[in-house]
Amino acid sequence: MARHTLKNAVTKLGGNVIDGLRQVDIEETVGDVDLTAAGDTWQDHDTTIPGWTASLSYLADHAAGANQTLRAGDVVTFEGYTEGDGSGKTYYSGTVSILSQKVGGSHDGEATREYSAKGKGALNIAAVA
Numbered sequence: 001m002a003r004h005t006l007k008n009a010v011t012k013l014g015g016n017v018i019d020g021l022r023q024v025d026i027e028e029t030v031g032d033v034d035l036t037a038a039g040d041t042w043q044d045h046d047t048t049i050p051g052w053t054a055s056l057s058y059l060a061d062h063a064a065g066a067n068q069t070l071r072a073g074d075v076v077t078f079e080g081y082t083e084g085d086g087s088g089k090t091y092y093s094g095t096v097s098i099l100s101q102k103v104g105g106s107h108d109g110e111a112t113r114e115y116s117a118k119g120k121g122a123l124n125i126a127a128v129a
Helices: 065-069
Strands: 010-013 021-034 045-059 075-081 090-104 112-119 124-127
Touching (some): 010 021
Antiparallel strands (some): 021 045, 045 112, 075 090, 090 112, 090 124
């Protein structure tokens, strides 16, 4: 099984590479409905409509325009490349709503920007051509 680190990871929001990526989490989810009835000997359920979210953390770069203009409420295209964006590498893409934007840090550490995003439609998984 091939394994890799995120040292070559790239994220693009609205077509712009966002510099200083520290962490990216992409999660697909699906709801479920309990179908268990009285007298059943095991629980039963059915799944509902799938969805996905992304959590993104970057070093704050006050000189980078793309890192400054993204705000809660924005709807942008998302592309996440966990191995880099070279030919043959897997990437994730779709349209997202930015649900939250957070700037933080400590007196003796780096400043960071964090974004929480929710997919609007399907999460696409493909290989870079």
